[in-house]
Amino acid sequence: MTRARELETTRMRNTWRALVLVFVALSAGAVVWALRMPRPGRAADGEPGPVPPPAHTLRLGIIPERDIFAQRQRYRALADYLAARLGRPVEIQAVNSYEAVLQDLRDRKVEGAFLGSLVATMAVDQQGARVVAKPELLGGGSTYRGVIFVPDGSPVRKLEDLRGKRVAGLRLTMAGHLFPMYEFDRAGLSAEGASTAEAASGTVSATAAGAPRFVWVGTHDDVVREVFAGRADAGAAKNLRLDDFERTHPQYKVRRLALSHPAPEGALLMRGDVPAAEVDALAAALLGMHADPEGAKALQRFGAVRFLPCLADEYRPVRAMIEALGAAWTRSLETPPRPRPTLTIYPLTRPTSAPGRAASSPVAPPAVPPPAPEAVLPNSPPPSRAPQP
């Protein structure tokens, strides 16, 4: 009997121990479950508004060479790497024109900028900027050329056929402004830097009016689009962007009429008053990127193999064209483009305040041509955002 009682007591003790263990396990599970409960979702905050950069931030400007969104995305990868490497924030500032970049350099709003060959030459000559490095692109080469082109089905076969035609160009670029002016001048088609509006208004001479009229657009990609959208008869753009367009739009064929000498592609220039040590550190970071795994990744996203040293002497072809144009070039720079029209929102049909009364508004809408075809060419894939290998 005593033995049975002892067994019973032992069994009960073990049972209580098991129950206590189960209780502890359940409590622990409850605590873990409570800790892993999802927190109330927070409303997604929008992008933070612009915050003034810290004082020691390195500000680098970029030109609107191509689609502005893709352009900034390219240079942001570069900026992130440079920030990590230099130990200071690096901010990329995109502007809406090549003149704006020069203006920012002049106004010391940026310490440096990645510039096209023409504005780089101007920055060096006018502001004493210092050329640091230029990228070697994925397809090989660190230069580009200006090209004047027409659609393959265009009746224009040579430059002389462009008399009186509309040529899409890009102000303050070698490929879209200087080179076509130079070629037109050589072909006896001096455009005199006349804008489309002046030529259309008849304020210039007949000879000048017969010259090709520039249709100024914002990027080299826009030059190509305007040509194939039919709003320009020819275009003057960077060969790299034209080649990229041909790859992404094989259905569109291009006829090249003229090709310029090569010029450095998208080199980095720093203001002359930036301390040499900073410039040297930046140069070292750029020139050694390809040897760093993180730098190589950033270069891949940027669309380059490595950075190469660049000298001011490499812009000699650009200077040669400027010197060849002489005063015409100077005049073209002095003639600012017409002010941009404001983006007025007006409905195509407006309800009248009273029956029978004509609609009136403080600002009478100008005569609006019929809506142009889609900016994106018909039957074409969306424009590429990332640089093509």
Added chain:
Amino acid sequence: MLRRKLLVILGPLVALLLVMAVAAILLLQGVLSDLEHINTQAWKAEEHASQLSEHIGQIEVELYELQLGRQHRLDPLIDTVESARTLVNQLGESYVVRNESPGGAGNHYARLRETWPVFQTHVSTLATVPDQAVARAHSDAALSLALSLRQDILPLSRAIHAHAHEEQEALVRWMRWLVLGLAIVFLLVINAAVLLLLRVGAMVLSPIDKLVKASRELAAERFDYRVSVDQNDEFDELARAYNQLAGALQANERRRLETLGHVATTLNHELNNAMAMIELQLQLLARRAAEGLGEPMEKCLRRIHEGLERMAKTVEALKHIKRIVLTDYAQGMKMLDLRRSTEEEEGGAPCRDAGGPAGGEAGAGDLGATEPAVGLPPGLLPPGGSAPEAAADLGTSPGAVPGTKPDPAEDGPRGLPSARETGDSIVLPAAPVDRAAPGQDARSAEGRVPVP
């Protein structure tokens, strides 16, 4: 054993409560998850749609700023467009949009997704283009696309809102039923728990009641009371222990009575011998008194004889004690009430206090009593006549104690051997009296002195 029973009964109850609690928590957690889903998916999607519309307006403002020449930085515009594109992508990830309901949110989103890249291209061109005609063309296109986007965003937002609202309504209904169901289930479980606890209480209290009652019986000296508990647990053991105790007490009481009986027998034996001797002498004296000593001597002798008779009866009564009944004697002392002690009492305790002396009654052995307090059983009364007459009837057996019930079992060598043992010089009559038959001629036997 009792613990095991409790564990068997309460364990499943606790487990059931635990399971129900876990199930309730899981169900409520499911409701919270659904609510979180509605907040993060449905309402968030509607918020994204609203923000997208705001971003489109912001894009227009940024374009205005650029075209008016108030700024030439593109970063704010680029940031806004990228945020808007992110919102478009997030809208596409919403489960409401993914439902391919005809004419539902999915179609609007598909159009939105097709229109957005075109709109973005126009915005990109408008941000940089200086040419008036080109700008106007792109401006018209951008405005048209912005309108188209808004026309898709609005119904998309409404569809998302309606879906979220439906989901919320469904969740509220489910929550209502869930709460009701849980309440009913918990009520049922609580009722079951109460019934189980009552059963457990009965399982404990029932044997305790029995044991308490048995203890009271034991306290009342009813040692033959037994407890029966059939639960196969510690209460069974307690009941058995109690029964053992009662049995032991009962046996103890029986031994006490037996001992008392033995004492009485001893007294009976010893006193009877002495009384026989005295009786014999008295008979001799009575005979002599009858011959010439006169009446007073005879009277005294008669009284002595009566006293002896009483003593004999008392001693005889001691042998027939069935229980102990006490009565007050004097000065707080108690004595045995022989009459009641030899009576059979129905359901009475074998030992009790009969209280003080009753009127006219006296306890046995009361020296001042004229009447014996002994209620002798009828068999002990003399068949007739007084003691001396009985003695006379007995003839040559003056040593007989009339009125005493002969007990053949008590016969033995007590009379003659005792007389010889005490050294008396009494010459006893020849033949003893057969006491088994009162009134029987004592001399019919072998002429020996009847031995009480």
